[in-house]
Amino acid sequence: MPELSVVVHGPNTQDHLTGLLDSLAAHPQGDTEVIVAAVGDWAREAAERHTPAFQVVPLPDGARDSAARAAGAARATGRWLHFAHAKDGLPAGAPRAVAEHTAALPGPVDVLLVDHVRSTWRTSHLASPDGPRLARAAGTEAAPDDRAPLLRTTALLGNRVFRASFWHAHARLLTTDDEPFAAYAALLLADRVAAWPHPAYEDRRLRPESLPPVTAERQYALVERYETLLDLARDRPRSYAVLYDVMVRDFLHTFAGGGLPEPVAREFFRRASLTALRRRPEGHRRPAGPEGVRRSLLEQGSYPRYRAFQTANRAHRAVRREVRARGRRAVAELRRHQYRRALAGPVDPRLAVFSAYWNRGVACSPAAIAAKLGELAPDIHPVWVVSADNAALLPPGTDHVVPGTRRYWEVLARAKYLVNNVNFPDAVVKRPDAVHLQTHHGTPLKRMGLDQMPYPAAARGFDFQALLARVDRWDYSVSANTHSTRMWERAYPARHVSLDHGYPRNDVYYTAGAEQVRAVRERLGIAPGRRAVLYAPTHRDYESGWTPRLDLAALADRLGEETVLLVRAHYFHEGTASPLAGLRRTGRLVDVSAYDPVEDLCLAADALVTDYSSIMFDYANLDRPIVIHADDWETYRTTRGVYFDLMADAPGPVARTQEELTELLTTDAWRDESAAKARAAFRRRFCEYDDGRAAERVVRRVFLGADEESLPPVLPLEERTPAPSPEETA
Incomplete structure (x- = not known):
């Protein structure tokens, strides 16, 4: 009996099934069987190209989705079922990861709720909104009504994995063409639901113009769906209240979306109004603001007043947008005028502008260059560009400007040197006698710049022509290898x-x-003799927020009292609710997400655990152990693109699961001879020019005009002495 049965079902709409099956065939699936309930000849032909690896259940053209799912489920032999519609996708490696995760779930769990990515006919692998909610629910076992918030996750069958015995026990209710109904019903029927904040499904929305028009009866069926679901939830007050709220929002969204013929819109509003009023929970409070007004008018069944409110609200928003736009245009025009005047003046050879990480503060290579500049060329005055929020965190006495202010544009216009580890804004003019120094902020594993173009999750909203215009301003580009x-x-x-x-x-x-x-280490509260492990994962383009890919509490417990777990979230997630808040209160780890500089954390750590973050290349300079946790390598490589195979050229041992990572860190495998050999090869390749004198070489070359031959030579790797390890300093 396999652990997991993936049931692919449906017609080969727009040839998406071919891509899905080719992707499944190209990656090892672990303890998984694949069954294709192929609807129509085209789907059957696509599926049969993968026999005998995949089982094929041919179905006639026009067979409904419910019938295809039922046919596939009847053939499945796995302990768990994962349904994937033929138009959708499965991220690379997802079935294997799901099978490994379900194998470790406790017996009572009936449904595993996973995260997903979203694609359309013009975008792919966009983050779902469900990640943070799933992260909060991960690792918890709660009574059925306590998981009511999970009813707010996207209603797909594909982001639910079902214990086979549970599915068959409720097949009569769940086997329906109304997929959202089945998705909600499964959560209401299950005794236990587990959440896993890892993308294991790709929901692809087809171009509406390529689909049959939605009939009036399908619109009305939305009301009937929720009537039945609320009956299922009637003995669970919290679930009922959440489902009611989801229902009303769905009604209003459908109505506001437009496109309904007037008679259909009027009748839909009437039916939705009756249900919203009759099903309203006792004591239910409407939200404030326009949303509350909409709900009130819906419950009153006042179709003309609702339409009038819609019209008035749209007009009000349009006026507010125009007022704000005029204000922004006026300020922008004033600043442009001031900038043009400043550009007409001479360049100041003793003025240098520094910025790092989109104006976060004094950090990274720009900070190291500015410090060395103070030693070797103190006559050059540094000014930092820092956002208003971060200005208060600057070291005392730091001269700085806030973006958008008058002085900001004046110093950008007059400075001889502009130093950044990202790019200055598009409006910045490259003066012929100014020098732009691009330091970057890491060695690239993931695809960057123009190489992101084939990867929509990374390229979404990216103006590559504007990027090239920014790049054309660079005079120098700093490199580490x-x-x-x-x-x-x-x-x-x-x-x-x-x-x-x-x-x-x-x-x-x-x-x-x-x-x-x-x-x-003393600042971080790490006692002498205790081992410190720094966990620093990177950002994923297909996630909307940071959802830890490890059960950090369990990991900290397994590592024991003598190990301190330092956890640093990626800076992209500043300002969002941290999933570490609860763990911080337990004292089992130290959240160092807001600690700067990150170089201090590396000095304090006995070992680094990361996934695909460029911190591994920097940390390798210390010649201390590095462990890679790569549970979603195939998905990351497919959606973001990479420059080399990290699994083949890792700086140390690789763990694909939490259990493997725990095993590495609780034995000597994290620092054994094999790990040292991998790290040595990695250092030779990626620590090529880092020897402790990089800032001096840059300052002498760029600011003092020295030629290459007169710069301090790069010290050979075998002659370098890294900072002492914590063990050596204890």
Whole structure:
């Protein structure tokens, strides 16, 4: 009996089934069987190309989705069922990951709720809104009514994995062509539901113009769907209240979407109104604002007043947008005028503007360059561009400007040197006698620049023509190794000169001494003799927020009292609710997401655990153990694109599951001879120019005009001495 049966079902609409099956065939599926309930000849032909690896259940043209799911489920032998419509997709490696996860679930769980990505006819692998909610529910076992918030997740069968015995026990109710009904009903019927915040399904929305028009009866059926679901939830007050709220929002969304013929719209409103009023829970409170007014008018059944409110609200929003737009245009025009005037003046050879990470503060290689500039060329005055929110966090005495202000545009216009680890805004003019220095902020594993174009999840909303205009302003591009030099030339094709000098931010890994390492650990509260493991995952383009891919509480417990787990979320997720809040209160880990600089954390850590973050390349300079946790490598590689196979060229041992990671960290495998050998090869390749003097080389070359031959030579790797490890300083 396999662990998981993937039931692919439906017609080969717009040939999406072919791509889905080819993807499944190209990746090992682990303890999984694939059954294709192929509707029509085209689907059957596509499926039969993958026999005997996949089982094929041919069905006639026109067979309904419910019949196809039932036929596939009847053939399935797995302990768990995962339904995938032929138009949708499964992220690379997802079935294997799901099978591994379900194998570890406790017996009572009936439904595993997973995250998903969204695609349309013009975009792909966009994040779903469900990740944070799933992350909050992950690892919990609650009574049925306590999981009511999960009813707010997207109603798909594909983001639910069913215990086969549960599905067959309720097949009569769940086997329906109304997929959202089945998705909601499954959560209401299950005794236990588990949540897993990992994308394991791709929901593809077809172009509406390619589909049959929605009939009036299908619109009216929406009301009937919720009538039945509310009957199922009648003995669960919390679930009933949440489902009622979901229902009303669905009604209003359907009505507001437009496109309904007037008689259909009027009748739909009438039916929705009766249900909303009759089913309203006792004591239910409407939200404030326009949404509350809409709900009130719906319950009153006042179709003319609702239409009038819609019209008035749209007009009001249009007026407000225009007023705001006029104000922004006036301010922008004033700033442009001031900038043009400043550009007419001379360039100041003693003025340098620095910025890092989209104006977050004094950080990364720009900070290291500015510090070295103060030693070697103190006559050049540095000004930092910092957002208003971060200005209060600057070191005392830091001269800075806030974006958009008058002085901001004046210093950008007059500065001889502009240094950034990202890009300055499009409006910045490249003056002929100004120097733009691009430091970057890491060695690239993932695709960057123009290389993102084939990957819609990464390229969404990206103006590549504007990117090239920004790149054309660069005079110099800093690189830490040959790999980076070549990839920057490929991803950012322009005339800039590559400075193969190392990353200045990494100098500290060779200049720090035992006192500095001890001081950082003391600030973090790490007692002498305790092992510190830094967990620093990267951002994923197909996730809307940060959802930890590890059960951090369980990991901290397994590592024991003698290990401190330092957890650093990616800076893209600043300002969002942290999933670490509850764990911080337990004292089982230290949340260092807001701690700067990150180089201090690396100095404090005995080992690094990461996935695909560029921190691995920097940390390798310390020659300390690195462990890769790559539970979604296939998905990440497929959706973001990578420059090399990390699984083959990792800086240390690779764990594909939490259990494997725990095994590595609770034995000596994280720092054994095999790990040291992999790390040595990685360091030779990626720590090529980092030797502790990168900032000096950059300053002398760019600011002092020294030629390459007169710069301090890069010290060979075998002659370098990294900062002492915590064990050595204890």
